[in-house]
Amino acid sequence: MSGLRLAAGRARLENRVFWRNPTAAFFTIVFPLVFLLVADVALAGPLGGRGQAARFYTPSIMAFGLITACYTSLAMGVVLAREAGTLKRLRGTPLPTWAYVAGRIGQPLFVAALLATLIGLYGALVHGLTVPLERLPLLLVALTAGALSFSALGLAITAAVPNAGAAPAFINATILPLLLISDVLVPLDQGVLATIAGLFPVRHLTDALRAAYDPTAALAAGEGTSSILVVGAWGLAGLFVALRSFSWSPRG
Amino acid sequence: MQGLTKRYGRREVVRNLDLVVQAGTVFALLGPNGAGKTSTIEILEGYRERTSGEVEVLGEDPARGHRAWRERVGIMLQEGGVEPYLTVGEVLAATRSYYRRPRSQDGLLQAVALTGEDDTPVRRLSAGQRRRLELALAVCGSPEMLFLDEPTLGFDPAARRAAWRWIRELAAEGTTVLLTTNVMEEAGALADRLAILVDGVVVAEGTPAEVVGGGVSKTVIRFRLGDPAFRLPHDLLDARVMVGSDGLVELHTEEPVRSLHQLTEWALEQDIGLRGLSVTSRSLEEAYLELVDTARQ
Numbered sequence: 372m373s374g375l376r377l378a379a380g381r382a383r384l385e386n387r388v389f390w391r392n393p394t395a396a397f398f399t400i401v402f403p404l405v406f407l408l409v410a411d412v413a414l415a416g417p418l419g420g421r422g423q424a425a426r427f428y429t430p431s432i433m434a435f436g437l438i439t440a441c442y443t444s445l446a447m448g449v450v451l452a453r454e455a456g457t458l459k460r461l462r463g464t465p466l467p468t469w470a471y472v473a474g475r476i477g478q479p480l481f482v483a484a485l486l487a488t489l490i491g492l493y494g495a496l497v498h499g500l501t502v503p504l505e506r507l508p509l510l511l512v513a514l515t516a517g518a519l520s521f522s523a524l525g526l527a528i529t530a531a532v533p534n535a536g537a538a539p540a541f542i543n544a545t546i547l548p549l550l551l552i553s554d555v556l557v558p559l560d561q562g563v564l565a566t567i568a569g570l571f572p573v574r575h576l577t578d579a580l581r582a583a584y585d586p587t588a589a590l591a592a593g594e595g596t597s598s599i600l601v602v603g604a605w606g607l608a609g610l611f612v613a614l615r616s617f618s619w620s621p622r623g
Numbered sequence: 624m625q626g627l628t629k630r631y632g633r634r635e636v637v638r639n640l641d642l643v644v645q646a647g648t649v650f651a652l653l654g655p656n657g658a659g660k661t662s663t664i665e666i667l668e669g670y671r672e673r674t675s676g677e678v679e680v681l682g683e684d685p686a687r688g689h690r691a692w693r694e695r696v697g698i699m700l701q702e703g704g705v706e707p708y709l710t711v712g713e714v715l716a717a718t719r720s721y722y723r724r725p726r727s728q729d730g731l732l733q734a735v736a737l738t739g740e741d742d743t744p745v746r747r748l749s750a751g752q753r754r755r756l757e758l759a760l761a762v763c764g765s766p767e768m769l770f771l772d773e774p775t776l777g778f779d780p781a782a783r784r785a786a787w788r789w790i791r792e793l794a795a796e797g798t799t800v801l802l803t804t805n806v807m808e809e810a811g812a813l814a815d816r817l818a819i820l821v822d823g824v825v826v827a828e829g830t831p832a833e834v835v836g837g838g839v840s841k842t843v844i845r846f847r848l849g850d851p852a853f854r855l856p857h858d859l860l861d862a863r864v865m866v867g868s869d870g871l872v873e874l875h876t877e878e879p880v881r882s883l884h885q886l887t888e889w890a891l892e893q894d895i896g897l898r899g900l901s902v903t904s905r906s907l908e909e910a911y912l913e914l915v916d917t918a919r920q
Contacts, residue, residue: 377721384709384717391708391744456704463668463698465690465764466721620670621702 374470381466381474382481389448389478399444403436403486406556407493425498429490430580431555434517436486438546438573441479441518445525446532446542449475454535454621462619472613476522483518502583509595510583516599517576520606524572526613533622549573572605637662638823640676644816646767649790649800651814653807655915659823660803661701661772667801668698668770681768694722697766701773703757705745711756712741715763722764731759734789736782750777758786762793769793771802775809787812807908819911821918827910835910842879842904844886846897847871856889 390396410428415421452458461471494500502510532541551557552564553574559565568574575598582595637659644650652660665671667680669688678685683692705714715732719725732738735755745753754777761769771790775783790813794800804810810817811831818828827834835841847870855864855872865873876882879902890897 380717380720384706384713387713388706388708452706455707456700456702457706458704459670460698460700460704460760462670463693463696463700464718464721465693465723467690 374467377466378470378473378477381471382477383474385448385474385478386481389444389482395444395448399440399482400486403432403439404489406435407432407490410556411497422498422500425494425500426585427558427581428556429494429498429500430584431577433487433490433514433580434573434577435550435555436490437483437514437517437576438521438550440482440486441476441521442525442528442546443542444482445475445479445522446528447538449526449529450532450535450538453529453618456621458619459621472526475526476519479522479525480518483514487514500584506583506595509599510580513576513579513583513595513599513602516603516606517572517579520572520602520609521576523606523609523613525609526617527609530612530616530618546573553577572602575599575601637666640820640823640825642818642825642828644799644801646799647794647797648815649794649802649813651810651817652801652803652820653805653810653817653911654803654820655805658820660820662823663820664770664772664801664803668696669693694764695767697761697764697769699757699761699769699771699774701776703753705753705756705760707744707746709745710741711737711743711745711748714745714756715759718760719763724765725763726765731763734762735759736785751779751782754778755782755786758789767797767799769798769800771800773803773805775804775806783809807906807911811907819914821915824918826918827914831907834914835907842876842882842902843909844874844876844879844883844900844902845871846886846900848895848897856885 389399407428410432411421411425414424414428449458462468491502528542528545532538549568549571550573552559553568553571554560554565555573555577559568565574579595579598579602582598640659640663642650652663654660662671666673666678667685669680669685669692672686681692681695685692688696709717711732712728715728719728719731729738732740735758737752737755737759740748740752745756748756754775758771758774761771769790774790775786778786787809790800790802794815800813802809802813814831816828816830817834818825819834820826848866865875867873874882874886883902886897889895
């Protein structure tokens with residue numbers, strides 16, 4: 372069977388594994404949606420009205436959902452599969468490495484697309500929030516680049532995780548602080564923390580999505596594009612690390 | 624495989640190992656836990672890199688194992704690695720799709736007595752069933768070379784015998800099999816040749832019969848003495864005598880007829896019953912334990 376079909380088959384299998392594991396599916400899908408509803412209620416006051424608030428957090432939660440699916444959930448899944456010896460077993464078959472990796476990344480892409488659609492629809496139907504037609508390509512490119520890059524980073528972080536018990540600590544410790552300082556859930560646009568956040572891809576993904584949603588704000592479309600480039604650069608770095616130090620066997 | 628050495632840090636787990644497995648035969652690698660069996664088999668499977676030595680599997684260096692080579696090799700790992708949330712049928716179908724000439728799904732299920740379990744999630748299988756599925760997965764690409772790392776661990780006796788029968792059938796079809804085990808009966812039932820590995824060194828190699836015959840004492844006489852205070856006759860002390868604290872006596876002898884005669888003559892004279900008297904030729908297990916013991920001293 373050709374490599375592409377094998378990769379597609381792997382993505383289908385990974386997808387089944389994802390949906391059949393209730394905890395993983397619950398946290399990845401339901402968490403961002405709960406945040407969306409909480410933000411809807413909690414941020415309306417501080418951000419000056421529900422419409423204004425929705426304009427802030429709709430792209431935020433989109434970024435958050437994408438990161439949960441592509442980075443957190445992917446990295447957890449890979450570490451668990453590694454610890455269970457699944458990666459080792461597959462390594463012993465003729466399945467090409469790239470087909471496995473492509474299938475592995477394909478699965479969160481699907482979940483991220485689903486989440487983005489749900490969140491976008493919520494914004495549109497509840498708050499009448501739409502993306503201007505000329506910014507639609509920016510939104511789609513930002514989502515695609517973001518999903519691929521965070522998946523690559525998710526694969527890369529697994530190299531640092533010693534075992535499944537340590538996985539939540541490693542994965543959350545790398546992503547939660549960034550989510551907090553990157554203007555995602557908490558508005559934070561200035562100061563030292565914002566400058567630090569500017570070095571990392573979370574802030575840039577959020578900026579790009581926000582630029583797509585908010586043509587009137589200070590962010591220009593050009594800024595969205597440069598943010599996508601930063602996210603992509605992080606993704607390439609992640610891919611490089613993943614290819615160099617990815618581990619197929621359980622660690623002792 | 625020539626002069627294979629594997630070192631972790633300063634610890635040598637495999638030392639200068641030479642092994643040849645003839646095509647179409649079953650070779651068993653025996654040894655206590657930590658003897659270097661898994662290290663050796665995983666080097667041959669291409670999972671680990673060797674420190675030094677020459678290794679060739681199906682004419683290629685497994686460390687470079689590319690896709691075409693993997694196509695010809697089947698591997699059953701010591702620890703499973705089957706996705707728990709998939710069903711038996713899904714895992715088997717997926718793994719079959721990685722090979723160009725897979726065996727039929729039904730035939731595989733039948734061979735490991737999992738017919739009708741297609742829709743059972745892997746996590747609902749018993750430990751023995753899961754292990755059987757792993758055996759089917761290793762065989763599903765019709766490999767020329769089959770590696771089995773402690774294949775029947777956790778099998779019930781009936782399943783174990785069925786698995787042995789299947790492995791023998793595969794060998795009869797021309798599959799070369801290399802297995803590790805610490806179940807002596809398994810090596811005796813399956814292997815054309817075997818090697819006993821202790822601390823990374825081969826201490827015995829040959830057919831099962833050669834290995835059993837290779838030790839010093841070949842027959843074991845066992846009985847219980849009602850009163851441990853009885854002194855055995857001096858002539859008998861030619862044999863190796865071991866007296867357990869529970870009164871069980873074991874005589875290891877190279878001359879079973881003479882020893883038995885001396886023993887029964889003495890027992891008749893003294894009017895002592897030899898409860899549970901048994902005479903057995905040394906089993907592979909005893910030969911193995913003795914070899915491991917000697918090697919460790």
